[in-house]
Amino acid sequence: MLNEKSLSVSPDCSECPIRHRAVCARCETDELERLEEIKYYRKFEAGQTVIWSGDRMEFVGSVVSGIATLTQTMEDGRTQMVGLLLPSDFVGRPGRSSAAYDVVATTDLVMCCFRKAPFEEMMLRTPHIAQRLLEMTLDELDAAREWMLVLGRKTAREKIASLLSIIARRDASINQRDVEDRLTFDLPLTREAMADYLGLTLETVSRQVSALRKDGVIELEGKRHVTIPDIGRLLEEAGDDADGGVFA
Amino acid sequence: MLNEKSLSVSPDCSECPIRHRAVCARCETDELERLEEIKYYRKFEAGQTVIWSGDRMEFVGSVVSGIATLTQTMEDGRTQMVGLLLPSDFVGRPGRSSAAYDVVATTDLVMCCFRKAPFEEMMLRTPHIAQRLLEMTLDELDAAREWMLVLGRKTAREKIASLLSIIARRDASINQRDVEDRLTFDLPLTREAMADYLGLTLETVSRQVSALRKDGVIELEGKRHVTIPDIGRLLEEAGDDADGGVFA
DNA sequence: CGGTCGTTTGACTGCGGTCAAAATCCGTGG
DNA sequence: CCACGGATTTTGACCGCAGTCAAACGACCG
Numbered sequence: 001m002l003n004e005k006s007l008s009v010s011p012d013c014s015e016c017p018i019r020h021r022a023v024c025a026r027c028e029t030d031e032l033e034r035l036e037e038i039k040y041y042r043k044f045e046a047g048q049t050v051i052w053s054g055d056r057m058e059f060v061g062s063v064v065s066g067i068a069t070l071t072q073t074m075e076d077g078r079t080q081m082v083g084l085l086l087p088s089d090f091v092g093r094p095g096r097s098s099a100a101y102d103v104v105a106t107t108d109l110v111m112c113c114f115r116k117a118p119f120e121e122m123m124l125r126t127p128h129i130a131q132r133l134l135e136m137t138l139d140e141l142d143a144a145r146e147w148m149l150v151l152g153r154k155t156a157r158e159k160i161a162s163l164l165s166i167i168a169r170r171d172a173s174i175n176q177r178d179v180e181d182r183l184t185f186d187l188p189l190t191r192e193a194m195a196d197y198l199g200l201t202l203e204t205v206s207r208q209v210s211a212l213r214k215d216g217v218i219e220l221e222g223k224r225h226v227t228i229p230d231i232g233r234l235l236e237e238a239g240d241d242a243d244g245g246v247f248a
Numbered sequence: 249m250l251n252e253k254s255l256s257v258s259p260d261c262s263e264c265p266i267r268h269r270a271v272c273a274r275c276e277t278d279e280l281e282r283l284e285e286i287k288y289y290r291k292f293e294a295g296q297t298v299i300w301s302g303d304r305m306e307f308v309g310s311v312v313s314g315i316a317t318l319t320q321t322m323e324d325g326r327t328q329m330v331g332l333l334l335p336s337d338f339v340g341r342p343g344r345s346s347a348a349y350d351v352v353a354t355t356d357l358v359m360c361c362f363r364k365a366p367f368e369e370m371m372l373r374t375p376h377i378a379q380r381l382l383e384m385t386l387d388e389l390d391a392a393r394e395w396m397l398v399l400g401r402k403t404a405r406e407k408i409a410s411l412l413s414i415i416a417r418r419d420a421s422i423n424q425r426d427v428e429d430r431l432t433f434d435l436p437l438t439r440e441a442m443a444d445y446l447g448l449t450l451e452t453v454s455r456q457v458s459a460l461r462k463d464g465v466i467e468l469e470g471k472r473h474v475t476i477p478d479i480g481r482l483l484e485e486a487g488d489d490a491d492g493g494v495f496a
Numbered sequence: 497c498g499g500t501c502g503t504t505t506g507a508c509t510g511c512g513g514t515c516a517a518a519a520t521c522c523g524t525g526g
Numbered sequence: 527c528c529a530c531g532g533a534t535t536t537t538g539a540c541c542g543c544a545g546t547c548a549a550a551c552g553a554c555c556g
Contacts, residue, residue, distance in 0.1 A: 152447025199400025
């Protein structure tokens with residue numbers, strides 16, 4: 001906790017890399033000015049816990065850069081990841097006083113935080129924020145439901161393929177890369193984190209990743225750098241409808 | 249589809265049984281009057297499909313009475329339930345033109361429908377509706393994430409116990425029953441529907457229900473009527489924290 | 497009475513979990 | 527530059543939980 005850093009200077013909203021995708025996306029200039037007054041940046045290092053489940057939450061905020069995970073843990077230690085937080089994703093629930101999940105930085109992370117009470121008060125007066133938050137929450141709900149199908153009904157191989165295609169899609173969207181390009185990215189998750197996301201053990205993840213590599217569905221350089229020669233093939237392996245533009 | 253019934257008369261909102269829990273919960277009298285103008289009731293019989301995935305959605309609405317399910321299906325027929333819709337739950341996504349899931353009535357069902365375009369237009373002008381919808385969506389997101397833990401990490405026995413405790417909780421809350429009472433309710437789902445919710449086969453569901461009965465965790469009269477002699481015991485079996493008031 | 501639907505039960509199989517060990521990666525300090 | 531130690535990943539052998547296939551049972555209805 002000691003190596004967490006608060007930045008004294010928060011960059012101007014108008015230059016923010018997530019300006020057009022985050023909870024503030026629809027705000028007008030004057031609304032942004034009021035947001036500037038209650039915002040502050042915080043940095044976390046890879047591996048640090050951002051919020052502990054059950055803790056009192058004094059802020060909500062957006063991921064500016066880096067990746068974090070949302071996880072739930074049972075008393076006996078079994079854990080399930082319930083969300084992957086990428087830049088522009090929102091953290092925290094207005095109207096709730098204590099955190100429901102652990103939030104952990106898996107890479108170095110920068111967050112744009114808003115003090116909770118002022119943010120909630122501002123939400124009531126600023127429909128642009130509430131509207132955008134509703135839209136984002138509906139998207140997250142859809143993603144969670146898609147993930148329920150993955151967890152409940154897919155095989156281990158399909159689960160891995162599903163995770164890779166989701167990361168590939170999000171990566172392409174964030175980096176504005178063309179989908180027709182040869183997709184290539186770094187896995188932001190350890191095998192254990194992948195297992196926690198997919199409801200598998202890390203051994204099974206390792207075996208199935210190797211199998212997909214052996215079958216030519218993916219290519220690996222080192223343990224983490226992935227290339228996808230044929231995205232249609234990967235989507236087929238995921239059990240998704242290959243055509244019909246999940247990527248459109 | 250022919251036996252679907254439209255009611256010519258929609259009861260007054262002020263007498264509505266879900267008045268204080270549905271998307272209209274926070275509306276003032278004048279706001280309710282405007283909602284009355286765009287609402288209509290529809291009845292569905294048990295087994296009927298309310299909405300097909302992919303269909304154009306011409307309405308959104310609330311469940312007034314009865315129970316419906318939200319399901320997703322893969323090409324090869326594997327299906328996963330992603331939501332259980334009880335009275336006051338909201339159906340449909342403002343801002344989206346086609347349905348993402350199948351909605352099926354599992355009992356006779358009455359819905360309070362709003363034509364989609366007028367409802368969306370009204371949402372922009374009526375913060376009370378948007379606020380309540382955000383709150384409900386956040387609750388659904390939490391429920392979906394809790395379910396991800398069930399699907400990803402719990403054993404078949406724990407899954408059954410989790411489902412029973414959720415139904416017991418919701419049933420108690422809807423019928424305003426005291427939790428300390430001897431909990432008793434009718435299962436609104438077939439074994440197959442339970443299996444689709446839990447990511448199991450119907451045979452496994454049947455076996456585990458029998459096992460819980462044999463072990464005295466639940467009592468059965470017929471196939472569907474369930475009594476829970478000790479809710480704490482059931483929560484233990486579900487792998488949840490037994491104390492601490494999930495039921496508080 | 498036969499037919500359908502939902503459910504239970506049994507026998508067997510196989511996918512993914514468990515336990516264990518080896519291999520690889522990577523940062524750190526001598 | 528290399529040796530060391532810890533973390534991460536891979537691989538192997540074995541096992542058990544839940545899936546599969548099949549049959550029978552009970553309730554309900556025409």
